[in-house]
Amino acid sequence: MKLKSNPERYGTVAVSIHWLSAILILALLGSGFRAVNSMDAAAKAGFLRFHIPVAIIVLILTAFRIVWWWRFDQKPLPVEGAPRWQERIARWVHVAFYVAILAMVASGIGMIFLSGAAPAVFGAPGAVLPNFTDYPPRAPHGLGAFLLVGLLVVHAGAALYHQFIRRDGLLRRMWYGGRLDRLETS
Structure with a gap:
């Protein structure tokens, strides 16, 4: 498999960024929802302490991904036979992911700075964790989390639709060497 994408499939760089980002975003959502629901400071x-460094990694990956597509790589052609409206929705969902991720990072940074929570989060003796709901970035951060969940459901649902209903090989294009034979025969 080549580093760069070609008209039929995504390259190693794009595939790696996609799947690593997916895993890290799921970890962010899990740790964020657990933090919100935790009563123990x-x-x-x-x-x-887990959530913040992972968010920084996702920011770096997202910025790298944007630069990668913009300057170094090309996206594969649309799947043959896919209706134009599906292509438009797919494009919108991908752009919405970028916007939501960047907005989540910005609102998270805003919460940390405005609340002064960094010492409490990273273990300074005597530092008290603030109530994040007292700070304006908290509301968009929470809404962004639910937006990301919705986008993930739509994105994964579309991938499963293409894999199991249309059987058009779309998911294979986003894997290393295109080997998803077990899923295709299921």
Whole structure:
């Protein structure tokens, strides 16, 4: 498999960024929802100690992905026979992912800075974790999390639709070497 994409399939770089981002975003959503629902300040801080560095990695991956597509790579052609409206929705969902991820990072940074939570999150003695709902970036951060969940459901649902209903090989294009034989015969 080549580093760059070609008209039929995604390259190693795009595939790696996609799947690593997917795993990390799921971890972010899980740790973020666990932090929000945690009543214990120490547990909440623990979730945030995981959440914040992973969010920084996702920001770096997203920025790299945007630059990669913009300057170095080309996306494969649309799947043959796919209706134009599906292509438009797919494009919109991908752009919405980028916007939501960048907005989530911005609102997260805003919450940390405005609340002064960094010392409490990263274990400074005597530092108290603030109530994040007192800070304006909290509302868009929470809404963004639910938007990301919705986008993930639509994205994964479309991939499964293409894999099991249309059987058009779309999912194979987003895997290393295109080997999804087990899924195709299911």
